[in-house]
Amino acid sequence: MPPRSPNAVTLRDVSRVFGRTFALHRVSTTLKAGSITALLGNNGAGKSTLLNILATVDAPSDGEVRFGKVAFADFARRGRARIGWVSHQTLVYDELTGRENLTFFGQLYGIPHIQKIVEGWLERVGLSAAADRPVGTYSRGMKQRLTIARALLHDPQLVLLDEPATGLDQAGTALVSSLLGELRDEGRIVVIISHNFSLIETLADNVLILRKGQLRASGPLPPGTPLVSHYQAHA
Numbered sequence: 001m002p003p004r005s006p007n008a009v010t011l012r013d014v015s016r017v018f019g020r021t022f023a024l025h026r027v028s029t030t031l032k033a034g035s036i037t038a039l040l041g042n043n044g045a046g047k048s049t050l051l052n053i054l055a056t057v058d059a060p061s062d063g064e065v066r067f068g069k070v071a072f073a074d075f076a077r078r079g080r081a082r083i084g085w086v087s088h089q090t091l092v093y094d095e096l097t098g099r100e101n102l103t104f105f106g107q108l109y110g111i112p113h114i115q116k117i118v119e120g121w122l123e124r125v126g127l128s129a130a131a132d133r134p135v136g137t138y139s140r141g142m143k144q145r146l147t148i149a150r151a152l153l154h155d156p157q158l159v160l161l162d163e164p165a166t167g168l169d170q171a172g173t174a175l176v177s178s179l180l181g182e183l184r185d186e187g188r189i190v191v192i193i194s195h196n197f198s199l200i201e202t203l204a205d206n207v208l209i210l211r212k213g214q215l216r217a218s219g220p221l222p223p224g225t226p227l228v229s230h231y232q233a234h235a
């Protein structure tokens with residue numbers, strides 16, 4: 001049995017060392033259900049390292065991560081089905097159609113009544129008309145829409161998104177924005193890395209700013225402060 005859906009992810013003094021580099025240095029924070037957390041920082045600040053640890057594909061060198069009451073190692077073994085992850089890799093197959101891709105991932109997760117769920121997601125991300133075309137013929141934006149559907153169709157409680165608006169036009173970015181709001185309203189834990197400051201400014205309940213592996217700011221954007229000023233003061 002997978003562990004229960006966590007109502008928070010808690011990090012306490014989490015460090016990750018590569019050789020002599022502290023990719024993360026004693027990061028402590030709580031990511032709550034029903035909130036969107038933005039992860040910001042300059043190149044090399046540690047954003048991807050933190051997201052990889054939350055996805056349980058990397059582990060802290062030191063410190064503690066808890067998914068609800070479940071310890072990191074246990075969640076990494078049994079909790080992955082609770083995680084939805086949009087990473088730099090699309091993880092969709094060019095030879096399969098959009099519909100076949102989603103059906104395949106749904107079957108991997110053992111989702112009952114998968115076809116209905118697949119149709120719902122194709123519709124939601126605007127790919128119903130292209131559902132029977134091989135993904136190799138899709139534009140970058142269409143692939144990204146499919147990637148987002150693939151990451152969400154198993155109903156994950158913890159949603160991790162690394163630049164989800166990559167390759168998307170204005171309509172695609174608006175879709176990401178409305179999906180993020182829905183995920184929050186449904187009580188999920190949402191964490192997003194994005195250079196799209198207007199998206200973050202509108203949506204994020206919690207802004208984490210990393211600098212050289214250290215957490216320099218955490219919490220809601222101070223009222224009346226533009227995100228860019230807040231970022232420049234801490235990144």
Ligand SMILES: Nc1ncnc2c1ncn2[C@@H]1O[C@H](COP(=O)(O)OP(=O)(O)OP(=O)(O)O)[C@@H](O)[C@H]1O
Nearest residue numbers: 018021022023041042043044045046047048049050
């Ligand atoms: N596998 C690795 N081996 C060695 N060093 C690594 C590894 N992964 C990350 N690092 C180092 O850890 C630090 C943080 O990297 P990370 O990729 O987490 O930053 P980032 O904020 O995601 O940067 P970017 O915006 O460029 O993707 C950097 O100094 C990076 O060189």
